[in-house]
Amino acid sequence: MPVTLSDIAERLNLSTSTVSRVLNGQDDPLISKATRELVAATAKEMGYRPNAAARALAKGRTNVVALWTVSIFPVFYSQVVRLCTESVKSSGYSIRVVDIGRSGARVGSINWPSDGVLAFDSGSRIEQLIASAGHPKVPIVNFGLNCAHSLDHVSVNLLKPSTEAMRHLISLGRKRIAYVAPTESEDFKDPRCVAYYDAMTQAGLNAEFVSFDRVPPAVYRSVARQTICGYVQDSGVPDALFCYDDETAIGACRGLHDLGLRIPEDVAVVGCNGIEETQYHNPPISTIIVPLEEMCRRAWRFLQNRMINPDLPIQEAEVKAVFEARGS
Amino acid sequence: MPVTLSDIAERLNLSTSTVSRVLNGQDDPLISKATRELVAATAKEMGYRPNAAARALAKGRTNVVALWTVSIFPVFYSQVVRLCTESVKSSGYSIRVVDIGRSGARVGSINWPSDGVLAFDSGSRIEQLIASAGHPKVPIVNFGLNCAHSLDHVSVNLLKPSTEAMRHLISLGRKRIAYVAPTESEDFKDPRCVAYYDAMTQAGLNAEFVSFDRVPPAVYRSVARQTICGYVQDSGVPDALFCYDDETAIGACRGLHDLGLRIPEDVAVVGCNGIEETQYHNPPISTIIVPLEEMCRRAWRFLQNRMINPDLPIQEAEVKAVFEARGS
DNA sequence: CTGTTAGCGCGTTCAC
DNA sequence: GTGAACGCGCTAACAG
Numbered sequence: 189m190p191v192t193l194s195d196i197a198e199r200l201n202l203s204t205s206t207v208s209r210v211l212n213g214q215d216d217p218l219i220s221k222a223t224r225e226l227v228a229a230t231a232k233e234m235g236y237r238p239n240a241a242a243r244a245l246a247k248g249r250t251n252v253v254a255l256w257t258v259s260i261f262p263v264f265y266s267q268v269v270r271l272c273t274e275s276v277k278s279s280g281y282s283i284r285v286v287d288i289g290r291s292g293a294r295v296g297s298i299n300w301p302s303d304g305v306l307a308f309d310s311g312s313r314i315e316q317l318i319a320s321a322g323h324p325k326v327p328i329v330n331f332g333l334n335c336a337h338s339l340d341h342v343s344v345n346l347l348k349p350s351t352e353a354m355r356h357l358i359s360l361g362r363k364r365i366a367y368v369a370p371t372e373s374e375d376f377k378d379p380r381c382v383a384y385y386d387a388m389t390q391a392g393l394n395a396e397f398v399s400f401d402r403v404p405p406a407v408y409r410s411v412a413r414q415t416i417c418g419y420v421q422d423s424g425v426p427d428a429l430f431c432y433d434d435e436t437a438i439g440a441c442r443g444l445h446d447l448g449l450r451i452p453e454d455v456a457v458v459g460c461n462g463i464e465e466t467q468y469h470n471p472p473i474s475t476i477i478v479p480l481e482e483m484c485r486r487a488w489r490f491l492q493n494r495m496i497n498p499d500l501p502i503q504e505a506e507v508k509a510v511f512e513a514r515g516s
Numbered sequence: 517m518p519v520t521l522s523d524i525a526e527r528l529n530l531s532t533s534t535v536s537r538v539l540n541g542q543d544d545p546l547i548s549k550a551t552r553e554l555v556a557a558t559a560k561e562m563g564y565r566p567n568a569a570a571r572a573l574a575k576g577r578t579n580v581v582a583l584w585t586v587s588i589f590p591v592f593y594s595q596v597v598r599l600c601t602e603s604v605k606s607s608g609y610s611i612r613v614v615d616i617g618r619s620g621a622r623v624g625s626i627n628w629p630s631d632g633v634l635a636f637d638s639g640s641r642i643e644q645l646i647a648s649a650g651h652p653k654v655p656i657v658n659f660g661l662n663c664a665h666s667l668d669h670v671s672v673n674l675l676k677p678s679t680e681a682m683r684h685l686i687s688l689g690r691k692r693i694a695y696v697a698p699t700e701s702e703d704f705k706d707p708r709c710v711a712y713y714d715a716m717t718q719a720g721l722n723a724e725f726v727s728f729d730r731v732p733p734a735v736y737r738s739v740a741r742q743t744i745c746g747y748v749q750d751s752g753v754p755d756a757l758f759c760y761d762d763e764t765a766i767g768a769c770r771g772l773h774d775l776g777l778r779i780p781e782d783v784a785v786v787g788c789n790g791i792e793e794t795q796y797h798n799p800p801i802s803t804i805i806v807p808l809e810e811m812c813r814r815a816w817r818f819l820q821n822r823m824i825n826p827d828l829p830i831q832e833a834e835v836k837a838v839f840e841a842r843g844s
Numbered sequence: 845c846t847g848t849t850a851g852c853g854c855g856t857t858c859a860c
Numbered sequence: 861g862t863g864a865a866c867g868c869g870c871t872a873a874c875a876g
Contacts, residue, residue, distance in 0.1 A: 189653055190629075192853055203863045208855060218861060240627040241569035241578075242853035245868045250569075251624060260601070266594040270733070273588070273615060282624040285613050287601060296579060296610040299568040300628075301518075325517060405598070409792065442796045464737065465793055468770045520869060531847045536871060546845060570869035573852045848875075853868105860863080 191234045200230060207231070211238070244301055253491065254284045254302040256317070258310045261405040262435055264461045268308050268332075271484040276306075279492065288317060302326060304491045306484075311336035327494035329503070331487035333478075340494055340503040342487045346460065349476040349511040350383030353430060353458045356474075356513050358391050362427035362456055366396040368416070368440055369432035370408075380460060384430055396426065412439025417446055426455060434459035434466050437473055441516070457516045462509075471515025478509045519562045528558060535559070539566070572629055581819065582612045582630040584645075586638045589733040590763055592789045596636050596660075599812040604634075607820065616645060630654060632819045634812075639664035655822035657831070659815035661806075662702075668822055668831040670815045674788065677804040677839040678711030681758060681786045684802075684841050686719050690755035690784055694724040696744070696768055697760035698731075708788060712758055724754065740767025745774055754783060762787035762794050765801055769844070785844045790837075799843025806837045 193211070197204045202223065210219055210227045244250040255272050259265045269285055276283045286297045290313065298317070307314045309332035318328070328339055335341040357365050367384045375381055388395045400415040412435065420426075420443070431437035437459030444455050451457055451471065459466055462477030490503045521539070525532045530551065538547055538555045572578040583600050587593045597613055604611045614625045618641065626645070635642045637660035646656070659670040685693050695712045703709055716723045728743040740763065748754075748771075759765035765787030772783055779785055779799065787794055790805030818831045 190853095193855095194853080204854075205856080205864080206862055209862090212855075220861060223861085237627055239573075239629060239853050240624070241572050241629050242868090243855075244569050245567075245573060245870090246853075246855040248868070252628075261594055261598045263591050263594065266589055266591065270589045277623075284625070295605075296568070297612070299566055300580075301567060301569050409796065438793075438796050441798075445798050465766075468737065468766050468797075470769075470773050470798060518869095522869080532870075533848080533872080534846055537846090540871080548845060551845085567869055570852090571871075573854095574869075574871040576852070576871095846876085848873105850871105850873085852870090855866105855868090857866085858864090860861105 190239065191236050192239070193236075196227070196231055196234055196236055199234070200226065202227070211236075250301050250303050251281055252284050252300075252302045253281050254286050254298075254300075254305040255308065256286050256288050256298075256305055256314065257308040258288060258290045258313060259405065260285065260287050262408070263463050263465065264433070264435075265308075267463070267480055268484060271481055272306055272308075272488065275485055275488040279488070288313065304328070304495050306331065306487055306491055307339075308332045309334055311341075314339070327491055327498065329487050329490045329494065331483055337504070340490045342483055342490065342505045342507060344478055344483060344507050344509050345379065346476060346509055347379040347383055349509045350380045350430075350460075351387060352511040353460075353474070353476060354383055354387035356511065357428045357430065357456055357458065358387065358393075360428075360456060363393060364396065364424075364426040365393065365428040365430060366398050366419075366426040367430050367432075368398045368412070368436050370402040370436070371399045372402060378432075380430070380432060396423075398429075408435055409439040409442075412436045413443040413446070416440045416443030420444070420447055420449075425449065428456040429458070431457065431459045434461045434463045434473065434475055437475065437516075438465065438469070441469065441473065451516050458511075462512070466514070469516070473516045474512060474514040476509050476511050479507050483507050518567065519564050520567070521564075524555070524559055524562055524564055527562070528554065530555070539564075578629050578631050579609055580612050580628075580630045581609050582614050582626075582628075582633040584614050584616050584626075584633055584635040584642065586616060586618045586636070586641060587733060588613065588615050590736070591791050591793065592761070592763075593636075595791070595808055596812060599809055600634055600636075600816065603813055603816040607816070616641065632656070632823050634659065634815055634819060635667075636660045637662050639669075642667070655819055655826065657815050657818045657822065659811055665832070668818045670811055670818065670833045670835060672806055672811060672835050672837050673707065674804060674837055675707035675711055677837045678708045678758075678788070679715060680839040681788075681802070681804060682711055682715035684839065685756045685758065685784055685786065686715065686721075688756075688784060691721060692724065692754040693721065693756040693758060694726050694747075694754040695758050695760075696726045696740070696764050698736075698764070699727045699729060706760075708758070708760060724751075726757075736763055737767040737770075740764045741771040741774070744768045744771030748772070748775055748777075753777065756784040757786070759785065759787050762789045762791045762801065762803055765803065765844075766793065766797070769797065769801065779844050786839075790840070794842070797844070801844040802840060802842040804837050804839050807835050811835045 193204045193207050197207045210224045253276050273283050304327040307330045311334050315336045330336050330339045331342040335343040398419045400411050403411050459473050459475040462475050466473040466475045521532045521535050525535045538552045601611050632655040635658045639662050643664045657668040658664050663669040663671045726747045728739050731739050787801050787803040790803050794801040794803045
């Protein structure tokens with residue numbers, strides 16, 4: 189039984205509207221200082237807390253922005269959540285994280301109203317959600333590695349840094365370079381894969397694909413680890429591994445260590461995403477660094493623009509990921 | 517302008533209640549099959565989506581459980597978020613993650629209604645929030661390393677495994693064992709610290725404290741890293757480090773590597789929490805493993821009990837953390 | 845089987 | 861300065 193406006197109005201023999209006024213418009217001079225202070229005090233004393241749902245209903249505005257993401261884990265996603273939370277909070281909004289999953293049923297949380305949505309990654313999933321769900325017409329901006337281009341979006345292109353990464357490995361004299369990735373429907377469109385394949389072809393080398401099922405985050409690394417072990421035992425030791433993401437790279441490193449192989453002497457490893465952990469390995473893992481902070485900041489800026497002016501022409505931006513060669 | 521119940525009622529010349537009925541009670545046989553199907557079809561066609569806020573207001577039930585946490589980062593916290601999300605979802609609820617921060621102002625999100633709350637860690641913060649916020653009397657269960665004992669709670673005691681960890685280090689013949697932790701008000705009550713100090717004293721060894729400011733998660737590791745570097749340069753090389761958490765341990769390892777020191781030959785390192793990453797380091801990092809999954813599961817169970825029966829006597833449980841000696 | 849009514853907690857006219 | 865009345869979108873009790 190939370191205490192409501194009318195609870196405190198009743199106690200004070202006032203009307204709810206009066207109480208509402210002092211609790212909302214702190215600048216409203218239409219109320220006597222006396223009642224203003226009285227109301228404020230008893231509200232506090234009674235432990236009044238506004239019901240945000242009711243307020244949203246009445247105002248048509250929630251002061252909430254939703255963050256739709258296909259996952260909140262592993263750390264790459266958590267970072268996005270953290271960064272968006274920070275941006276959004278500092279503008280006086282609160283954030284609602286909605287884990288929409290990679291596929292399957294709609295989540296209940298998506299039915300809670302918000303003033304706008306930041307949709308991370310997985311453009312196709314977003315479009316599908318918007319279409320099938322007939323989403324209320326709140327502003328949406330899509331951002332991440334994989335965006336729907338029909339919306340406002342902030343994308344990041346991995347093609348160039350992936351090509352650099354491959355160039356780097358090849359320049360090191362590595363010949364057997366394998367591409368390690370979870371199996372996905374979009375494999376052949378993925379810029380990492382494209383860059384890999386093109387680079388290998390151009391260098392006159394044979395492409396080697398190591399793939400594993402896309403399993404839940406909780407076991408992703410260990411599957412990557414096992415996959416590498418199995419692959420090496422079956423097919424011998426590659427000179428280098430170009431990995432789909434840092435999680436895969438880290439799993440792979442562990443697998444190589446299991447087999448007594450050294451990094452980078454025996455096998456060079458390159459990851460992707462640039463999670464902090466890669467710097468803390470020994471040796472540090474070479475990776476493609478996605479400027480997450482900039483990405484989130486710009487997405488939030490786009491969303492703010494759109495919330496202010498719904499008729500804006502479509503907003504698009506691309507942030508630059510960079511390959512960083514490190515010890516591995 | 518989302519489409520509402522009355523939009524579709526109007527279109528069909530029905531009353532909103534009829535529409536509401538078919539859209540809610542899918543088992544309700546009080547409606548003719550004809551209208552049932554008609555309504556369902558046009559609802560879908562018009563892209564109807566229920567407004568959860570309005571529904572909550574009318575029903576007095578949200579189908580949401582809130583997860584209050586002092587942080588959603590680093591990965592230890594993200595894991596908790598993930599595990600709770602999974603538990604809660606599989607029971608048909610959706611979850612609302614509320615980052616209440618370690619201190620300071622109340623967050624707006626806390627004003628959104630929920631049917632119950634899972635409060636992770638930081639019992640004092642929770643109690644403060646409940647008190648000062650005059651929280652609506654929804655069920656709350658507190659869980660984590662640091663619980664309020666006045667509520668339902670699932671705690672984990674680190675004293676025993678910490679003692680084991682210390683015993684382990686001492687049995688390895690390490691003499692200079694330092695305790696590395698962020699500075700906190702509760703330092704001397706923290707079971708890790710207590711176990712450390714007692715073990716050192718009992719073994720006739722000198723306690724050495726290495727501490728650093730509690731900085732935001734984004735720079736926590738690098739501060740730990742620098743702290744260790746500075747400490748070693750000033751005070752020489754300890755034989756072992758007993759670290760407050762895995763983040764600290766990982767930062768410390770990196771710092772030691774920076775100085776050309778080897779783990780565990782020169783310095784042994786022990787962490788705490790048991791995040792996955794510790795297994796993927798080379799060598800794997802010894803740590804105290806907190807059974808997060810069990811903890812979250814039991815907390816959710818407690819909350820379900822409480823939601824069903826508010827008059828239940830207070831529920832308490834303690835899960836067991838275990839020290840695992842690994843390569844470091 | 846379906847419509848009418850009331851009310852969830854709150855913000856907001858429009859009177860007084 | 862303050863109160864009465866209405867509506868946000870929806871569910872639930874009660875009629876019919």
